[in-house]
Amino acid sequence: MPLAQSAHCPYLPVMIAKKRTRLSQNSWLDAGFTALCESGPTALKAEPLARQLNTTKGSFYWHFTDLPAFHAALLERWEQQALEAMSLSDSDATATQLRDFGQHLADPDTARTDTAIRAWALSLPAAADSVARVDCRRAEHLAGLLDQIGVSNPDMTSILQAAAIGMQAMGPRPDLNQTRAMGSLVDLVLALR
Numbered sequence: 001m002p003l004a005q006s007a008h009c010p011y012l013p014v015m016i017a018k019k020r021t022r023l024s025q026n027s028w029l030d031a032g033f034t035a036l037c038e039s040g041p042t043a044l045k046a047e048p049l050a051r052q053l054n055t056t057k058g059s060f061y062w063h064f065t066d067l068p069a070f071h072a073a074l075l076e077r078w079e080q081q082a083l084e085a086m087s088l089s090d091s092d093a094t095a096t097q098l099r100d101f102g103q104h105l106a107d108p109d110t111a112r113t114d115t116a117i118r119a120w121a122l123s124l125p126a127a128a129d130s131v132a133r134v135d136c137r138r139a140e141h142l143a144g145l146l147d148q149i150g151v152s153n154p155d156m157t158s159i160l161q162a163a164a165i166g167m168q169a170m171g172p173r174p175d176l177n178q179t180r181a182m183g184s185l186v187d188l189v190l191a192l193r
Contacts, residue, residue, distance in 0.1 A: 023053060025064075025073070032074050035052065044070070068126075082134045082138070083134070088101075097145055102185065103180075106168070106178040107178075108179075111168035118169075135161070151190075156192075
């Protein structure tokens with residue numbers, strides 16, 4: 001802490017305390033997603049996250065009983081955000097909703113997090129369960145939209161979902177706009193009706 005002179009005695013130093021902002025559970029989860037995306041699941045530990053947030057491990061354990069509880073909270077938040085994304089389209093037109101959802105799946109921000117979660121799922125059964133639930137709900141959503149526009153071939157759901165996962169796995173590339181490419185694929189599917 002910086003030292004200052006006392007108003008009562010200019011020769012006695014006084015400690016000036018820096019006011020710290022109290023971290024919330026969301027601060028820890030945000031840091032966890034950043035660490036997962038940048039460094040993988042091995043970075044999801046209290047001490048490196050505390051260093052990243054410039055705080056102590058005690059703050060971590062104030063919000064989470066242990067690492068498995070933190071991991072569960074990360075996965076719960078990812079699932080919630082993935083499910084909320086199914087209703088992000090502002091359009092009433094089903095074809096536009098399908099295109100918007102497909103493009104959301106290929107969006108670089110979605111892709112970054114989904115890819116990190118899928119990699120984590122290779123070593124953590126709880127993450128694998130989370131991925132399976134999200135994949136199932138996304139497939140149901142895609143199938144419902146396709147059915148509404150008259151595309152009843154169930155393979156189209158699998159094709160769109162696999163294309164989105166593949167584009168996510170490719171990562172950012174200067175020669176490919178994944179969002180636009182996914183929109184083009186949806187347009188091709190729409191042309192089949």
